[in-house]
Amino acid sequence: MAQYIYHKADTRGHDHHEWLDSKKTFSFGDYYNPERMGFGALRVLNDDTLPGRKGFGSHPHDNMEIISIPLKGSLVHEDSVGNKAIAATGSVQVMHAGSGLFHSEYNNSVEEEAEFLQIWIYPEDLNTSPRYTLGVLPLITDVDVLHTFIGPGSLDGLTVRKDTWFSYGVFSSGHTFNYVIRKAANGIDVFVISGSFFVDGKLLSQRDGMGIRNATAIDIETLGAEARLLVIEIPMDIHDQN
Amino acid sequence: MKQATQLQLLAVGYDTAMMEVIERLLNSHADWKGTVAHSKQEGIEKMKKNRYDAVLLCAGVTAADETAFRATVEEEGLTTKIIRHYGGGSGLLENELRAAFNQSGL
Numbered sequence: 053m054a055q056y057i058y059h060k061a062d063t064r065g066h067d068h069h070e071w072l073d074s075k076k077t078f079s080f081g082d083y084y085n086p087e088r089m090g091f092g093a094l095r096v097l098n099d100d101t102l103p104g105r106k107g108f109g110s111h112p113h114d115n116m117e118i119i120s121i122p123l124k125g126s127l128v129h130e131d132s133v134g135n136k137a138i139a140a141t142g143s144v145q146v147m148h149a150g151s152g153l154f155h156s157e158y159n160n161s162v163e164e165e166a167e168f169l170q171i172w173i174y175p176e177d178l179n180t181s182p183r184y185t186l187g188v189l190p191l192i193t194d195v196d197v198l199h200t201f202i203g204p205g206s207l208d209g210l211t212v213r214k215d216t217w218f219s220y221g222v223f224s225s226g227h228t229f230n231y232v233i234r235k236a237a238n239g240i241d242v243f244v245i246s247g248s249f250f251v252d253g254k255l256l257s258q259r260d261g262m263g264i265r266n267a268t269a270i271d272i273e274t275l276g277a278e279a280r281l282l283v284i285e286i287p288m289d290i291h292d293q294n
Numbered sequence: 295m296k297q298a299t300q301l302q303l304l305a306v307g308y309d310t311a312m313m314e315v316i317e318r319l320l321n322s323h324a325d326w327k328g329t330v331a332h333s334k335q336e337g338i339e340k341m342k343k344n345r346y347d348a349v350l351l352c353a354g355v356t357a358a359d360e361t362a363f364r365a366t367v368e369e370e371g372l373t374t375k376i377i378r379h380y381g382g383g384s385g386l387l388e389n390e391l392r393a394a395f396n397q398s399g400l
Binding site: 081116 | 311381383
């Protein structure tokens with residue numbers, strides 16, 4: 053029987069600094085809740101807002117797949133393996149930290165806020181070569197289609213693990229569809245970017261999330277127009293190697 | 295100044311620049327005392343000479359190296375916890391230590 057773990061928006065950890073407002077679905081930084089240590093290989097889901105020109109100065113990472121999805125504005129990315137890029141709304145960047153790199157992420161605008169999701173996935177293997185890929189989110193004009201944009205065989209080569217898929221879509225009110233698990237024993241984490249959805253009959257509103265275990269498929273119904281949903285299919289055992 | 299409750303931590307990682315950051319992060323926390331080692335050999339030698347509450351395995355440390363650190367704990371009869379540190383920075387460091395020591399607040 054499927055198991056559901058709610059991560060309601062207003063129960064997330066919240067840090068507010070002059071340079072960063074961060075809402076954390078799972079324990080991160082100063083926020084520690086032993087009941088919120090991730091969902092399988094999904095370890096971090098931060099909903100971050102950066103004021104104009106603010107951001108994260110150069111700092112290291114290793115052995116983590118770090119996905120940034122700008123929701124408003126754009127980010128300037130620079131790293132120690134020679135990448136410099138602007139990740140604008142409508143794009144997605146995947147940083148495979150591997151054996152280690154330093155990077156910085158700043159809001160590209162002087163005045164406008166930048167909003168983005170920062171998602172960390174445990175890697176499949178340790179100490180591999182770091183790499184960075186900038187790709188695109190599926191077109192928002194293509195309504196009522198759940199597009200997979202990260203996963204084996206994705207068009208932009210956005211891959212984090214052989215057993216992990218990210219999908220995204222914009223949906224009209226009343227649209228119903230289902231998501232069928234690709235790999236047995238994987239879980240699904242759904243995160244509502246905007247609007248509201250029923251997921252297996254359970255209401256999720258803006259910035260709510262829910263982890264689902266032991267399901268083979270989930271049924272989704274949209275409430276309201278321009279509803280945007282992120283679906284992450286993920287192994288439940290971080291040591292699960294293909 | 296050392297505090298009575300300070301956790302004695304050894305961080306092992308093979309990237310010098312990254313380990314400088316880890317060392318600074320560890321020692322910026324009032325409840326932690328951090329030391330770093332830049333090789334498996336140096337790490338094992340320090341484990342044998344000093345008593346650490348935990349060894350953090352950082353960038354570059356392989357699964358085979360991890361086995362060697364765990365074997366050292368067994369062979370030396372240590373109570374040291376071996377913790378794989380993921381992410382390489384401040385994001386998960388405190389969480390990993392709190393979880394390992396079952397502490398709601400360090």
